Amino acid sequence: xxxxxxxxxxxxxxxxxITLVMAVGGVLSIYQQERKFTHxxxxxxxxxxxxxxxxxxxxxxxxxSEQLDQILHSYLTNPDILEIEVRESAAQNALRHLGKKPASxxxxxxxxxxxxxxxxxxxxxxxTPIAHEGETIGDxxxxxxxxxxxxxxxxxxxxxxxxxxxxxxxxxxxxxILVKKKISDPLAANVRAATQIANGAVEVQLAQVKxxxxxxxxxxxxxxxxxxxxxxxxxxxxxAVGDLQRQFxxxxxxxxxxxxxxxxxxxxxxxxxxASAIANGDLRHEVQPTSERDELGTAFQxxxxxxxxxxxxxxxxxxxxxxxxxxxxxxxxxxxEAQQAAKQIHSVSSxxxxxxxxxxxxxxxxxxxxxxxxxxxxxxxKVADVATEAMQIANSTSASIATLASRSREIGPSSTS
Numbered sequence: 001x002x003x004x005x006x007x008x009x010x011x012x013x014x015x016x017x018i019t020l021v022m023a024v025g026g027v028l029s030i031y032q033q034e035r036k037f038t039h040x041x042x043x044x045x046x047x048x049x050x051x052x053x054x055x056x057x058x059x060x061x062x063x064x065s066e067q068l069d070q071i072l073h074s075y076l077t078n079p080d081i082l083e084i085e086v087r088e089s090a091a092q093n094a095l096r097h098l099g100k101k102p103a104s105x106x107x108x109x110x111x112x113x114x115x116x117x118x119x120x121x122x123x124x125x126x127x128t129p130i131a132h133e134g135e136t137i138g139d140x141x142x143x144x145x146x147x148x149x150x151x152x153x154x155x156x157x158x159x160x161x162x163x164x165x166x167x168x169x170x171x172x173x174x175x176x177i178l179v180k181k182k183i184s185d186p187l188a189a190n191v192r193a194a195t196q197i198a199n200g201a202v203e204v205q206l207a208q209v210k211x212x213x214x215x216x217x218x219x220x221x222x223x224x225x226x227x228x229x230x231x232x233x234x235x236x237x238x239x240a241v242g243d244l245q246r247q248f249x250x251x252x253x254x255x256x257x258x259x260x261x262x263x264x265x266x267x268x269x270x271x272x273x274x275a276s277a278i279a280n281g282d283l284r285h286e287v288q289p290t291s292e293r294d295e296l297g298t299a300f301q302x303x304x305x306x307x308x309x310x311x312x313x314x315x316x317x318x319x320x321x322x323x324x325x326x327x328x329x330x331x332x333x334x335x336x337e338a339q340q341a342a343k344q345i346h347s348v349s350s351x352x353x354x355x356x357x358x359x360x361x362x363x364x365x366x367x368x369x370x371x372x373x374x375x376x377x378x379x380x381x382k383v384a385d386v387a388t389e390a391m392q393i394a395n396s397t398s399a400s401i402a403t404l405a406s407r408s409r410e411i412g413p414s415s416t417s
Contacts, residue, residue, distance in 0.1 A: 011179045015172045022168065026160045030153060037152040041080065042124075045144045048075070049126045053140045056086065060095070061132045072098050075142075076107060082120050083110075083143035089136050099143075122146040186215045190222050197226070202233045235261055244269050271296060 052075055059067040072084050076098060083099035097110040102118050110117050123143050130138040186209045193206045204226050209219035228251070238246050244265055250258035267290065289297030 008176070008179075008184070010183065011172065011176045014175055015168065018171055019164075019168050022164045026157075026164050029160055030157050033156045034149060034153045037149045038146075041144065041146070041148050044080070045124075045126050045142065048078070048081070049128050049140065049142050052084070052142065053128050053130050056140070057130050057132045057137065060086065060088075060130060060138050065096075068096055069098075072096060073107070076100065079105075080144050080148055081142060082123055082145050083117075083125075083141075085141045086130075087139045087141075089138050091138075095138065120145070122150060182211075183215060186211075186219060190218060193222055193226065197229065202226070202230050232257060232261065239265065239268070244272065 052071070056068055056071050059065075059071065068086070072086070075081055075084060084096070085094050086096040087094050094111055097117075099108050099110050099118055100106065101108055102120060108116065108118070120143060123145050125141055125143045127139060127141040129136045130140050189206060193204045196204045206219070206222055206226065208223070209216050211219075235246050235248060238244075239261075246265070248258055248261040248265060250262060
């Protein structure tokens with residue numbers, strides 16, 4: 001479906017209004033001209049009526065019918081006169097009554113047969129008395145045609161119509177050119193720019209309109225908007241490549257986009273600082289989500305559990321190192337005591353088999369304890385289990401040593417005795 005541009009619509013509407021105004025003015029002008037022509041015709045009719053009354057008073061007084069007919073025929077040659085009727089004073093019948101046929105305008109004598117009088121549709125009649133030496137001797141009635149008025153009015157209408165049509169055409173052409181240049185073209189350019197911006201384009205080429213009206217203000221606003229969006233797009237491109245050094249300053253308190261970019265850069269900077277601290281081993285930073293839909297903040301907050309686990313592992317590793325040192329010292333002590341016990345066992349003659357068995361148990365326990373210490377030192381991931389096992393072995397070793405010590409004390413008095 002074909003659509004008209006705003007400029008064409010505006011030009012057509014203005015042309016229509018101007019046409020209506022001109023039409024009303026033309027009608028009023030024609031009406032004034034018609035009144036003017038009517039006034040002219042009536043003045044002429046009155047003048048001719050008065051002149052004819054003065055001309056025929058003498059023939060009528062003298063009853064000179066031939067001269068009267070000549071005068072009437074000469075007046076009937078005027079296209080504005082349709083009918084002349086002359087009556088004697090106080091007479092009912094016409095003395096002379098001449099007329100014209102409406103179609104052929106041929107003269108007709110209606111004196112003897114007034115019933116054949118033609119019916120004129122567009123005519124008017126004037127009547128005046130005929131006076132001679134101060135005495136009224138008859139009446140004169142002339143019927144005039146309004147053809148003059150109709151012809152002049154029609155010619156005036158044609159002339160006014162041609163003039164109005166010419167003026168309307170010229171006005172419409174000039175108006176279309178002005179509207180296209182001043183309104184349609186700038187608006188079309190702004191619409192194209194708005195369409196490109198709506199489609200995501202920022203590099204929009206828009207001609208500068210130098211005007212102090214609304215079109216110029218709209219064009220200037222579009223230029224400012226394009227510059228603003230270009231600046232925001234450049235900032236977004238920097239953020240997209242990880243550059244958070246740009247400082248966004250909102251244009252006003254109503255600058256929602258600028259304020260959003262400012263808060264976004266602060267948010268990303270905070271996240272970047274937190275990530276850098278974690279990467280450097282600093283697990284003390286806390287991140288609070290800005291909203292329920294803050295996925296990045298929620299992810300950083302969930303890392304607090306990882307920080308707790310890592311802290312516990314570090315504490316366990318330190319405790320494990322300390323326990324490993326203690327176990328090594330206990331093992332050395334146990335080795336010394338075992339060597340002393342072995343010397344005492346060799347000097348004892350009785351219950352040697354039982355003592356040898358105990359020595360074998362102690363050696364096995366010491367071997368297990370040494371292996372356990374080496375496993376604890378090399379495998380820190382199994383800290384809890386290894387420590388538990390080491391403690392159990394240490395407890396078992398301590399119990400064996402205690403038993404051995406008790407047996408040694410028992411053996412000692414026996415050998416003395």
